Amino acid sequence: MSGKTLYDKLWEDHVVYTEDDGSSLIYIDRHLVHEVTSPQAFEGLRLAGRKPWRQSRNLAVADHNVPTTNRDKGIADPVSRLQVETLDKNCSEFGITEFGMSDARQGIVHVVGPEQGATLPGMTVVCGDSHTSTHGASGALAFGIGTSEVEHALATQCLTQKKAKNLLIKVNGKVGVGVTAKDIVLAIIGKIGTAGGNGYTIEFAGEAIQALSMEGRMTVCNMAIEAGARAGLVAVDEVTIDYYRNRPYAPKGGDWFMAERLWQQLHSDADAVFDKVVEMDAAGIKPQVTWGTSPELVVAVDEAVPDPALEPDAVKQQSMKRALEYMGLTAGQAIVDIKLDKVFIGSCTNSRIEDLRAAAKVAEGKKIAANITQALVVPGSGLVKRQAEAEGLDKIFIDAGFEWREPGCSMCLAMNADRLEEGERCASTSNRNFEGRQGYGGRTHLVSPAMAAAAAIAGHFVDVSSIEESVA
């Protein structure tokens, strides 16, 4: 018999019951809750007279709608305010811990979970949000769910699932200067496509993945969903274990040693068989920039906008043409010639301390270009913000002309006041460049934090690897 993949191990460890057709009831160790996808779930519980199965396994935080300025004045938009207040009310009614807007621990749910040790290796983690895949970076099985499943997880601490297939993406070798986790994952999506991971759980492995910090691994797993996979995973190693030591919700004392022993098993066996394997060479990855309205429409910064006429597949050709039209770009245009209006550094993909450090390093001692009307830096959590301020990063950003904001989702999906206006072009460290995502008619180019900062300074895209090489 062949060995098990990490996903096989996590799955087997959580099966409560399996039906004849293979659907299983699986146990959920951590349920994260935010204001957008939970109100109807709590309402459902109330109508059915149900209670949460295990209150302590839920953790709530408002992030999508919260303002990133003038927090003390509350939320101006009445609809957003009602949604956040509804979360507060539901959490107190059902006895669920919530980090409120004035709590230093508040932030984007996927930044807060690992930071608190509320999501840990070996867990099953769910949240009514597709980027729950982020938590797989710790060797947890983590995936996004819809509101009916939020209600189901609350009421039963379980979900009905069918096991996905195993996909191994191995990034061999080392990345070059200026190439980050974001570039790795964008290059992966460019290679396998946004539906490439459909029906799979992706395990990211190889030297280039192992070399990443936990923050970087989170960036990669965050975008597993953009490759079509509900969950992404990275095996547990010393980097993982060191990261979780002393986190507020992590096990303590004897429990910690027990956990450590258990977590050390969380890797695929050497003889495990995957349904599909994709290998990539890290050295071939350059800083990436998306040019279209799907994350798979991506090229290296030193390339040009592709020509749809060269695409043989008719459906793909059509979407490329449509993307060019929406993005206001022409085939053959060099990426470095694309001028920008706004820059957004933030989101659950790239708002952790390492991301802010990388951006600050590029911005230090410089000024944003005259054509940039707004450059936002939105830390992922109150604690990230505090840490960045302790390191003086806020000063670097402010001196360069960036706005330093309060934590939240912000312009990643523009549910609060931070957004693009029609036709505005933005270099963004977020994860989705869909039509209208950052504001009606807004145009998004996905990049790494260093690339976003460099673009803010230059006013157009620049190859950050050439800057960093000349510095080094």
Next chain:
Amino acid sequence: MRAFTKITSLVVPLDRANVDTDAIIPKQFLKSIRRAGFGPYLFDEWRYLDHGEPDMDCTNRPLNTDFVLNKPEYLGAGILLARENFGCGSSREHAPWALEDFGFRAIIAPSFADIFYNNCFKNGLLPIVLPAELVDGLFKALSIGYKLTIDLEAQKIMTPEGSVMCFDVDETRKFRLLNGLDDIALSLQHADKITAYEAERAKRAPWLFSE
């Protein structure tokens, strides 16, 4: 949840790949704390020429007459024909809510994004995966008044020309959808198994149960 057994309905072709949930229901509508009433805002940015906001009265909004859902010949259609990777992006269940509220009962595509696919079953909406050639054939065969019959029990689609296509669906999902059953009540029938699992797991990972 509304049960799904057998329907015969008009088909609307939406000839685009990677239709994401932001397109199906833009984020401003996610601010609602209700579950119903999203139908008028389905595909809002494609359907209307102005910018939609929650609670807006849609009856007098300027329509994008080029958009397929606005064509009079597709009025009342219950089946959506789509391209690959339909429903990708955000996990928002507002997407199936909006499709269902608009009047769709089934979506046929070569592939769906996982979370969206799953969410459909919770809302009486049947997502059907057919091979890309068959979907392409349907796009080509579609003419005014084209109706398909979908029989979930038999897992068959009947075309007006009399051909029959079979589709796959999990037994559990099929059973729940056929009977319009509440997932939570069904899972709670296994409450004793959940409790037993917790007791056993608590021995291996006590920190998960110590709070």
